Amino acid sequence: xxxxxxxxxxxxxxxxxxxxxxxxxxxxxxxxxxxxxxxxxxxxxxxxxxxxxxxxxxxxxxxxxxxxxxxxxxxxxxxxxxxxxxxxxxxxxxxxxxxxxxxxxxxxxxxxxxxxxxxxxxxxxxxxxxxxxxxxxxxxxxxxxxxxxxxxxxxxxxxxxxxxxxxxxxxxxxxxxxxxxxxxxxxxxxxxxxxxxxxxxxxxxxxxxxxxxxxxxxxxxxxxxxxxxxxxxxxxx
Amino acid sequence: xxxxxxxxxxxxxxxxxxxxxxxxxxxxxxxxxxxxxxxxxxxxxxxxxxxxxxxxxxxxxxxxxxxxxxxxxxxxxxxxxxxxxxxxxxxxxxxxxxxxxxxxxxxxxxxxxxxxxxxxxxxxxxxxxxxxxxxxxxxxxxxxxxxxxxxxxxxxxxxxxxxxxxxxxxxxxxxxxxxxxxxxxxxxxxxxxxxxxxxxxxxxxxxxxxxxxxxxxxxxxxxxxxxxxxxxxxxxx
DNA sequence: CCACTTTGGGTCAAGGTGACTTTTAGCTAA
DNA sequence: TTAGCTAAAAGTCACCTTGACCCAAAGTGG
Numbered sequence: 435x436x437x438x439x440x441x442x443x444x445x446x447x448x449x450x451x452x453x454x455x456x457x458x459x460x461x462x463x464x465x466x467x468x469x470x471x472x473x474x475x476x477x478x479x480x481x482x483x484x485x486x487x488x489x490x491x492x493x494x495x496x497x498x499x500x501x502x503x504x505x506x507x508x509x510x511x512x513x514x515x516x517x518x519x520x521x522x523x524x525x526x527x528x529x530x531x532x533x534x535x536x537x538x539x540x541x542x543x544x545x546x547x548x549x550x551x552x553x554x555x556x557x558x559x560x561x562x563x564x565x566x567x568x569x570x571x572x573x574x575x576x577x578x579x580x581x582x583x584x585x586x587x588x589x590x591x592x593x594x595x596x597x598x599x600x601x602x603x604x605x606x607x608x609x610x611x612x613x614x615x616x617x618x619x620x621x622x623x624x625x626x627x628x629x630x631x632x633x634x635x636x637x638x639x640x641x642x643x644x645x646x647x648x649x650x651x652x653x654x655x656x657x658x659x660x661x662x663x664x665x666x667x668x669x670x671x
Numbered sequence: 672x673x674x675x676x677x678x679x680x681x682x683x684x685x686x687x688x689x690x691x692x693x694x695x696x697x698x699x700x701x702x703x704x705x706x707x708x709x710x711x712x713x714x715x716x717x718x719x720x721x722x723x724x725x726x727x728x729x730x731x732x733x734x735x736x737x738x739x740x741x742x743x744x745x746x747x748x749x750x751x752x753x754x755x756x757x758x759x760x761x762x763x764x765x766x767x768x769x770x771x772x773x774x775x776x777x778x779x780x781x782x783x784x785x786x787x788x789x790x791x792x793x794x795x796x797x798x799x800x801x802x803x804x805x806x807x808x809x810x811x812x813x814x815x816x817x818x819x820x821x822x823x824x825x826x827x828x829x830x831x832x833x834x835x836x837x838x839x840x841x842x843x844x845x846x847x848x849x850x851x852x853x854x855x856x857x858x859x860x861x862x863x864x865x866x867x868x869x870x871x872x873x874x875x876x877x878x879x880x881x882x883x884x885x886x887x888x889x890x891x892x893x894x895x896x897x898x899x900x901x902x903x904x905x906x907x908x
Numbered sequence: 909c910c911a912c913t914t915t916g917g918g919t920c921a922a923g924g925t926g927a928c929t930t931t932t933a934g935c936t937a938a
Numbered sequence: 939t940t941a942g943c944t945a946a947a948a949g950t951c952a953c954c955t956t957g958a959c960c961c962a963a964a965g966t967g968g
Binding site for chain 3: 610612613616617633634635636637638639653658
Binding site: 830831832848849852853856871873874875876877878 | 912913914915916917918
């Protein structure tokens with residue numbers, strides 16, 4: 435078995451204005467010229483993780499050590515790429531309100547796209563990138579239940595309300611503010627109070643927090659049973 | 672980027688005599704000649720899932736549709752194979768007390784190995800297969816919490832005690848029989864009573880069950896917080 | 909008949925969750 | 939100054955799950 439190309443593709447999520455967005459580029463060559471696609475590229479003489487970090491930096495200018503980056507899974511159907519056999523290893527990246535894609539290389543054609551636009555079919559990614567994106571979304575939703583990665587979406591310092599906004603955007607569900615606060619503040623090592631407060635334009639000032647040392651969330655913060663079946667990602671912005 | 676070989680490797684778990692076992696083959700050629708390794712092989716003109724099913728059949732004679740088979744993740748460090756760049760996609764298979772590996776092809780050198788022997792360092796798999804095995808074990812342990820795959824380890828019909836034995840072998844923990852029964856019998860769609868009973872050599876007869884239609888376990892059946900840190904897989908046989 | 913083992917059913921306290929109410933702390937408009 | 943608004947923060951309460959027990963039931967073997 436030779437002539438197999440290996441690429442990495444990145445599902446980069448961020449929350450902007452209360453809605454979950456994914457970074458998509460406009461393809462500059464065939465196949466699927468002009469169509470939206472996940473950023474990615476061929477693996478060089480480097481580990482898969484290094485390839486993902488490199489592509490992330492090239493597309494967004496973000497140092498991979500500053501945000502959450504994990505492998506999703508591999509996709510390797512024979513006909514997923516019309517040019518030949520291409521196996522891709524997908525990565526999931528979660529970042530705090532990331533900057534607009536930097537100029538240079540392919541990034542000029544990159545832009546943040548509401549995930550809802552992809553789920554609704556308004557945007558149709560090339561290749562099997564739509565399916566990869568959906569798998570990444572489900573992984574992200576699951577990670578929020580069991581780990582503290584949600585804090586990786588927030589620029590420090592942040593409030594409990596900011597954090598709740600992340601959960602609501604990713605899960606596509608409204609959450610009870612009071613119960614959410616009780617949960618995350620009691621989870622040991624999730625949040626560290628800075629002692630400062632933020633004064634919003636309207637409403638009571640909110641205490642500010644930093645990310646704590648905890649990685650796992652025990653007990654987990656589970657979506658309600660009803661939420662698992664649904665897939666609504668609307669009316670959240 | 673050319674000259675990349677893509678393989679699939681299988682982490683096939685089964686429970687025999689109360690202990691978790693993994694299928695390992697003895698390598699018949701360099702590198703790592705004579706050393707233990709996960710079964711696997713090169714991907715042909717087929718999907719990754721098909722390649723995994725084919726390898727599974729070749730090694731065990733088991734039809735992949737009869738047991739649980741899911742992709743674990745990809746491993747692609749440059750130096751994981753001394754022969755050159757080989758990216759492997761690992762799969763996790765969980766099966767009911769599988770038969771001894773069938774004769775033929777490579778399978779003659781395959782045998783069920785206690786997972787404890789690998790964790791303790793008694794058996795040292797070739798390549799990075801030790802790390803892949805550990806990742807597969809953690810995935811299996813996690814799957815038992817959230818899904819009903821444990822029933823895939825059991826030959827039908829089975830008792831609640833059989834099922835508990837699976838959990839204890841995979842998690843490496845003793846479980847309270849009474850609480851375990853309450854949990855799994857109340858989980859809707861997990862078990863379907865056949866109405867029959869099994870008469871063991873010792874002890875009270877046990878009701879027999881079939882697998883139910885449910886796939887997800889809601890609410891999940893979580894390992895105790897204490898168990899997450901530990902890694903003991905001993906005193907289980 | 910007794911010892912033994914495992915199933916299967918039950919109790920009970922502790923803790924987590926969802927739904928809900930109340931209070932607090934800032935703002936702005938009258 | 940006060941009323942009205944918003945959101946944060948705290949508290950209440952019923953319900954459920956869980957873990958740690960206990961105990962009867964139903965077989966086997968001495």
